[in-house]
Amino acid sequence: MSRISSDSLKARLLRTPLRRNILGALIGLVIVIAVLESVGPFRQGQFATMAYLGIAVGGLTVLTGLNGQLSLGHGAFMAVGAYTTALIVHDAPKLLPLPVVMLLSMLATVVVGAVVGLAAARLHGPYIAGATLALAVAVPGIASFFGDTFGGEQGLSVAQPTVPAWFADAVYFLTAHDVSSSKYLAYLGWFGLIVTFVLLGNLSASRMGRTWRAVRDDAVAAEIAGINVGRARVTAFVVSAACAGLAGSVMVMVVRLAAPSGFTLTLSLSLLTAVVLGGLGSLVGALIGAALLTFLPQTITGLGLSVGLSDLQSAQLAPFAYGLTLVLVILLAPAGLVGTIRDAWHRRRSPDAPAIHHELHPKQETMQ
Amino acid sequence: MTPPARSNHAGPVFEMSDVAVSFGGIHALSDVSLAVAPNHVLGVIGPNGAGKTTLFNVACGFVQPNTGTLHRSGALLTRLQPHQLAGLGISRTLQGLGLFDRMTVLENVMVGADRHAGAGFFSGLLGLPQSSKEEAALRGRATAVLNELHIEQYAARFPASLPYPIRKRVALARALASEPELLLLDEPASGLSSDEMSELGELIRGLVDRMAVMLVEHHMDLVMSVCDHIVVLDFGRVIASGGPNEIRENPAVLAAYLGNEVDDESARLARTGS
Numbered sequence A: 001m002s003r004i005s006s007d008s009l010k011a012r013l014l015r016t017p018l019r020r021n022i023l024g025a026l027i028g029l030v031i032v033i034a035v036l037e038s039v040g041p042f043r044q045g046q047f048a049t050m051a052y053l054g055i056a057v058g059g060l061t062v063l064t065g066l067n068g069q070l071s072l073g074h075g076a077f078m079a080v081g082a083y084t085t086a087l088i089v090h091d092a093p094k095l096l097p098l099p100v101v102m103l104l105s106m107l108a109t110v111v112v113g114a115v116v117g118l119a120a121a122r123l124h125g126p127y128i129a130g131a132t133l134a135l136a137v138a139v140p141g142i143a144s145f146f147g148d149t150f151g152g153e154q155g156l157s158v159a160q161p162t163v164p165a166w167f168a169d170a171v172y173f174l175t176a177h178d179v180s181s182s183k184y185l186a187y188l189g190w191f192g193l194i195v196t197f198v199l200l201g202n203l204s205a206s207r208m209g210r211t212w213r214a215v216r217d218d219a220v221a222a223e224i225a226g227i228n229v230g231r232a233r234v235t236a237f238v239v240s241a242a243c244a245g246l247a248g249s250v251m252v253m254v255v256r257l258a259a260p261s262g263f264t265l266t267l268s269l270s271l272l273t274a275v276v277l278g279g280l281g282s283l284v285g286a287l288i289g290a291a292l293l294t295f296l297p298q299t300i301t302g303l304g305l306s307v308g309l310s311d312l313q314s315a316q317l318a319p320f321a322y323g324l325t326l327v328l329v330i331l332l333a334p335a336g337l338v339g340t341i342r343d344a345w346h347r348r349r350s351p352d353a354p355a356i357h358h359e360l361h362p363k364q365e366t367m368q
Numbered sequence B: 001m002t003p004p005a006r007s008n009h010a011g012p013v014f015e016m017s018d019v020a021v022s023f024g025g026i027h028a029l030s031d032v033s034l035a036v037a038p039n040h041v042l043g044v045i046g047p048n049g050a051g052k053t054t055l056f057n058v059a060c061g062f063v064q065p066n067t068g069t070l071h072r073s074g075a076l077l078t079r080l081q082p083h084q085l086a087g088l089g090i091s092r093t094l095q096g097l098g099l100f101d102r103m104t105v106l107e108n109v110m111v112g113a114d115r116h117a118g119a120g121f122f123s124g125l126l127g128l129p130q131s132s133k134e135e136a137a138l139r140g141r142a143t144a145v146l147n148e149l150h151i152e153q154y155a156a157r158f159p160a161s162l163p164y165p166i167r168k169r170v171a172l173a174r175a176l177a178s179e180p181e182l183l184l185l186d187e188p189a190s191g192l193s194s195d196e197m198s199e200l201g202e203l204i205r206g207l208v209d210r211m212a213v214m215l216v217e218h219h220m221d222l223v224m225s226v227c228d229h230i231v232v233l234d235f236g237r238v239i240a241s242g243g244p245n246e247i248r249e250n251p252a253v254l255a256a257y258l259g260n261e262v263d264d265e266s267a268r269l270a271r272t273g274s
Ligand SMILES: Nc1ncnc2c1ncn2[C@@H]1O[C@H](COP(=O)(O)OP(=O)(O)O)[C@@H](O)[C@H]1O
Pocket: B023, B026, B027, B028, B046, B047, B048, B049, B050, B051, B052, B053, B054, B055
C-alpha cells in the first residue's frame, strides 16, 4: 500500500523536467545554506568564486557540449558583464538593486553574444576558435584603450555591496546567523547559479536542447529535418554568453574590481578546461569543473611551496597543472570525468554498447 | 494520429523543369525535367556520377540550380533553403546515414518529427506545461513510427550500437516522422541483404497511399519492382523516362550501362529483364 503511494508521489514529483530541476534546485539550496553557514569568510569568498565560475562553465557547457561549438573567448563575455556592472555600480552604488544590475549586465552580454554568435554561425571549426580567440584578446584591450570610460589598466573599482535588511532578516530567521558582506555575495552567486542551472536544465531537456544536439551531431541531417541550423547555433551562443555575462557581474562584485588583467586569455582557457574536465554537456560536470578551477590552484600552489619552490614558481604551477590535466583527460578520458563514469554505467547496463565519445570538434559536414 | 493536411492540387506533387547545375566545368545536371505524381514512386537511376545525388540536392535546396524551376504542388519554389523543406512536406534520407550519434534512436526520430512542434525557446526555458505536453506528443509520434518499422525495441539505444540495416531503418523512421507528402530516398538499399531489400520494397509500396516517393537506387530489381515511373540519367542528362518495362528495353539505357560498365549486375538485369 504505502509502497504504491510513495511510488506515485515520486513519479509525480519527477514527471516533468521542470519539476525534476526544481527538486534538484531545492536540494542544492539546502546544501548551499548548510555549507555557507558553517564556513568562515575566506571559504565563503572561495565559494562565491566557485559560483561565478560555475555559472560561466555551465553556459559554456551548453555551447560546447550540447551544440558542439568551441569558444575560446568566454572570458571576454565575462568582461562585458563585469564592466557593465562596474559602470552602473561605480558611480551610483545604490541606484539600482543588485539583481537588476545583474540582469542589465546579462542583457549587454546578450547583445554582444548575438553579434559574435552570428559571425560564429557562418564559420567552421578552427575559424570559430580563431574568431573567439581574437575576442578574448581584443576585449580587455578595448577596456585599456578607452581608459576614460573603463578606467584603463587600473580598472573600475566597485564598493562593497550593502546587505539588504530583508535578506539579513530572512537568513537570521532560518539560521540564527548574521550575514556579512562576503556571505551575502556567496549567497547571491549561488542563487544565480541555481536559477541559471534550472533554466539551462529546462532548456536542454526541451525541444531547444534536442535541436542543439542534433545540429552538433549532424548539421545537414538536422537541416533536412527542418531545423534552422544557423538560428540554433546563434541561440546557443547567446544563451551561453548570457551566462558568462551573469558570471562576470557576480565576479566584479566579489573581487570588487573590473580590470583588463582579470579577463586574460587564461580565464577563457580555464573555463574551457573546466568544461572538458566536467564532461562536455553535463551541468553536474560543469559544477565539478568549477570546483576544480576554484580549489585546485591553491592546493597546487601550497604543494609547490611545501616542496621548496619560490612563491612565483608555485603560483605558475597551477596553469601548468591545468594544461597537464587537460591533456591527460583528453587522452585518457575523452568524455570528461562525468562522461566517462556515465559511459561506464551505460556499458554495464548494455554491454554491447560502445562508448559514446564526446568530441570537441563538430563532425565535418559531408553531403553524399 | 491525424493525417497531414493535403493540398487539393491535382497535378504533380513535385516538378523540376529544365534544371541545370554545373560545378566549375562539370555539368552535373543539364536540362533535367521530371515530375512526381501523387501516390507514385519515381525511380532515378543512372551510372555513378550521373548526377542523381545532385538532383536530390537541388530538390532539397542544398544546391541552387543555375537555371530551371522547381514546383511543389503547383507552387513555384524560389531560393529554397534546406530547412524550409520539412515545412513544405518534403523529407529525405541521406546516402550516408547522417544519424545523430550521441542521441538515442527515439530522440533521432523525434528530431524528424520536429516540424509538428511549436513550443518556442521561452516555453522550454521556463519548462512551461505546453513544452512538456508537446514533448510527450512528439514522443508519441516518434514511437508510432518506430512501431511501424518494427524497431521500437531499439528506442533507447544509440545508433552506433546497432547493426547497419537497423540504422538504415532508423534513418528512414526519422524521415517518415515528419509525415511528408514527398519522400526522397537516396540509395536506401545499399548494404542490405536481398531479404532485407525485398522487405524494404514492400515497405516503400506500403507508403504510397500516404505520400509520393522519389527513389535513387543502384539495385535494379528493387527499382523495377517498386517504381511506377523511372527516369534515367547519364552525364547529367535524362536519357530515358518511362515505366519499368519501357526502361528495361530502352536501347539508350542499355548503352549507358554497358558503356560505363559501372554495374555489371544492373546491366545484366536490365538486359535480361529479370
Ligand atoms: N559539390 C560538388 N562539387 C563539385 N562537383 C560535384 C559536387 N557534387 C557532385 N559533383 C560532381 O557532379 C557529378 C554528379 O555527381 P553525383 O550527383 O554525386 O552523382 P551520383 O549520385 O549519380 O553518383 C559528378 O561528376 C560529381 O563529381
